[in-house]
Amino acid sequence: MKRYVYFLFWILLLSSCTEDVKFNNPAFQTLKDNVFWKAQSYKASVDANENLIIEGFLGFEKVTLQTASLTEKTYILGVDNISKATYTNTFTDHMTVFSTGMNSGNGQIVVTNYDIKTKTVSGTFKFNAVNLDENDTENPNVSFTEGVFYKVPVSDASGGPEL
DSSP, X not given: OHHHHHHHHHHHHHHTOOOOOOOOOOEEEEEETTEEEEOSEEEEEEOTTOOXXXXXXXXXXXXXXXXXXXXXXXXXXXXXXXXXEEEEEOSSSSOEEXXXXXXXXXXXXXXXXXXXXXXXXEEEEEEEEEESOTTOTTOOEEEEEEEEEEEEEEEEOTTSOOO
């Protein structure tokens, strides 16, 4: 009987020794044409027109998200050239650029949090961008879904407003 008590004691002791790990790491990731894509580096800035520009880089690839402001809200893509998304690939000699813009592509960027103290921005995005090279019939568009940017540091671009 003592064995069972000791055994039960050790099980309770070991099971209560868990460590709660919380990750608050900045991130920029998405599904590019249904394939996981995670930026190796990322940054955000505010330009002279007070547009928020968030960039994620993976090798020769770059995703750029631009919103009309730092305001926490949903920005619809494909209706103007201010809030837009761009994907650029410079792997080959010919740079491939996909973009949303006025009546071109669609999607949304949702800024869920702008932390003034830590100067970081978080949110989600999804978009379908059109290849700017109309002659590239093999790759007419690219799709990004389930995109997340989390606590990306925001810097003041030269000439931009003071954050």
